[in-house]
Amino acid sequence: MRILIYTYNYFPEPIGIAPLxxxxxxxxxxxxxxxxxxxGMPNYPQRQIYEGYRGKLYLTxxxxxxxxxxxxxxxxxxPTLLDRLLLEISFVFTSFVHALRGQRPxxxxxxxxPLPVSVPAALLGWIHRTPIILNLxxxxxxxxxxxxxxxxxxxxxxxxxxxxxxxxxxxxxxVIAEDFVDHxxxxxxxxxxxxxxPNWVDVNFIQPLPKAxxxxxxxxxxxxxxxxxxxxxxxxxxxxxxxxxxxxRLHYLRDLAIVIVGEEKALQQLHQFCEDCAVDNVTLLPLxxxxxxxxxxxxxxxxxxxxxxxxxxFNMPSKIQVLMASGCAVVASVPANGTAAKAIExxxxxxxxPPEDPDALAAAILELYYQPKKVKILGEKSRQYALEHYTxxxxxxxxxxxxxxxxxx
Numbered sequence: 073m074r075i076l077i078y079t080y081n082y083f084p085e086p087i088g089i090a091p092l093x094x095x096x097x098x099x100x101x102x103x104x105x106x107x108x109x110x111x112g113m114p115n116y117p118q119r120q121i122y123e124g125y126r127g128k129l130y131l132t133x134x135x136x137x138x139x140x141x142x143x144x145x146x147x148x149x150x151p152t153l154l155d156r157l158l159l160e161i162s163f164v165f166t167s168f169v170h171a172l173r174g175q176r177p178x179x180x181x182x183x184x185x186p187l188p189v190s191v192p193a194a195l196l197g198w199i200h201r202t203p204i205i206l207n208l209x210x211x212x213x214x215x216x217x218x219x220x221x222x223x224x225x226x227x228x229x230x231x232x233x234x235x236x237x238x239x240x241x242x243x244x245x246x247v248i249a250e251d252f253v254d255h256x257x258x259x260x261x262x263x264x265x266x267x268x269x270p271n272w273v274d275v276n277f278i279q280p281l282p283k284a285x286x287x288x289x290x291x292x293x294x295x296x297x298x299x300x301x302x303x304x305x306x307x308x309x310x311x312x313x314x315x316x317x318x319x320x321r322l323h324y325l326r327d328l329a330i331v332i333v334g335e336e337k338a339l340q341q342l343h344q345f346c347e348d349c350a351v352d353n354v355t356l357l358p359l360x361x362x363x364x365x366x367x368x369x370x371x372x373x374x375x376x377x378x379x380x381x382x383x384x385x386f387n388m389p390s391k392i393q394v395l396m397a398s399g400c401a402v403v404a405s406v407p408a409n410g411t412a413a414k415a416i417e418x419x420x421x422x423x424x425x426p427p428e429d430p431d432a433l434a435a436a437i438l439e440l441y442y443q444p445k446k447v448k449i450l451g452e453k454s455r456q457y458a459l460e461h462y463t464x465x466x467x468x469x470x471x472x473x474x475x476x477x478x479x480x481x
Contacts, residue, residue: 073475074106076177076202078193080163080186082111082140086359087304089183089209090116092271092390094138099468101137109138110171112145112163117305117335117359119149130170141170149337153224160188168192176200179475182242183207187231190238197241203478206242209271210387211255239265243478246471249388249411267474272467273393275458280399280451281370288364288371292355297329298441300403301372303360304391306338311380313345314405317430318437320351328441331355333368369398373447374440377404377412381427388412396421396458401450403436405429421454 077097081090097107113125125131131142143166146158163186171192180202182193190206197204212235239245239261246269247253253266289295306312312332319330330353332342339356346354360368369375375395379387388411395402402422406412416422423439425432440447 074177077109078182085116097138109140115147143170180204187234194241203243206245269470272464273397278397288368300374301331302376303333306334318433320349321434333357375400379406393462396454399451399455401447419457
């Protein structure tokens, strides 16, 4: 089957949707499908085009059997609202031209957010008479409104219309959690259109490893310490200040270390916040190369998931699957009614505390600090849940079945 994946982000971008889409594309190739990816020049999370891709309008690469068609994006390190709109608009136009250069696909698979990508994908689907599958990673525009990214009433209305357009033009909509299903139905999307397929993790790549002689621990002076790690995006939805405030409450535990791994520019603000709070038990590190991810996760006694209280309940951070696959006990500072909280509670592999509550977060970390047996049990439950619910192979089975269904109609 010829599959066209339409997405803003792809390898070598290290976090967000990019690793997931890359694993899906390469997994489908290994199963004998012909996969083409239409995407932008890599820029995330630094919001700066990577070295080697700058100054180019179009570029085509063959990466692990996947034909990757890249196009120009308007990207600025500190984007204004206008810059964000120009980013969307630039990708809509430049990507469509590139997408036309290739064989007719049997299926078009698009990831959202962002919503404007549904426009060129729908036009391409109309030209080729090809069905579209919309993969919904977040609910827009509500998510952008709640965290303050989208405030202008006219823009909100435009994105509401784009949302309706995306749902209407897709043959099927794949969602990553059960709460998404109910929400879409409440918006008038027919239940027959919706398929629930959770995000995945390569459990053969991310797996439990011994802490003894762990290279990440040795490199960052973490040997013989109780290590709590947050790794991933640092943006409006997280509120990592809560983690630093919790660390300040635990400063008297000299063998406890809290590690925050993220994009370097975002870490600069956290560094200042650490100084303001006078904490000395927080280590700030840049994002690690993907090949070092398993050993970094294995260095953790506890893995953190952090969200602000205003994150809508349909957001499901992909780091949850990764932490579980690593066999890590999870502490989640997230809304109690959210998808993230439900996933962790169902797994039995972690503790959920209220968001933006440093006292509650510190208490949960302290509980596990004094109960190593509980840490071990939670980690084992996390790993088992990942093996049962989040494997890449299971996701590939489900997507192959979905692609076959839409192709026959």
